[in-house]
Amino acid sequence: MPGSPVQHALYFSRYCYFCQKVLMKLRNRDHRIALRDIADHVHRAELIEGGGKGQVPCLLVYSADQSQLWVYESDDIIKYMEQHRLLA
Numbered sequence: 723m724p725g726s727p728v729q730h731a732l733y734f735s736r737y738c739y740f741c742q743k744v745l746m747k748l749r750n751r752d753h754r755i756a757l758r759d760i761a762d763h764v765h766r767a768e769l770i771e772g773g774g775k776g777q778v779p780c781l782l783v784y785s786a787d788q789s790q791l792w793v794y795e796s797d798d799i800i801k802y803m804e805q806h807r808l809l810a
């Protein structure tokens with residue numbers, strides 16, 4: 723739904739192989755995952771503060787009750803996206 727709040731955000735670096743693995747899954751697909759490059763220091767700070775470490779890729783999931791889930795590990799992120807049908 724256009725204009726609805728972000729529910730998922732992927733923190734990534736352009737130079738990271740593991741991030742490319744996840745980004746390849748999103749390429750040419752309809753998805754509503756916000757992409758947050760940690761080259762932007764604001765995004766990097768969010769990742770470290772919220773997730774606890776600066777490792778990328780990391781998928782942030784905003785739940786309806788305002789809690790946040792930070793999913794690290796490229797394989798776990800891909801599994802999460804598939805299981806929760808985030809890829810159209």
Ligand SMILES: N[C@@H](CCC(=O)N[C@@H](CS)C(=O)NCC(=O)O)C(=O)O
Pocket residue numbers: 737738739740741775776777778779794795796797
């Ligand atoms: N096993 C992890 C490896 C991720 C990884 O090694 N990421 C590197 C960049 S390619 C990283 O963020 N290193 C910095 C850190 O761990 O703080 C995955 O599959 O996602």
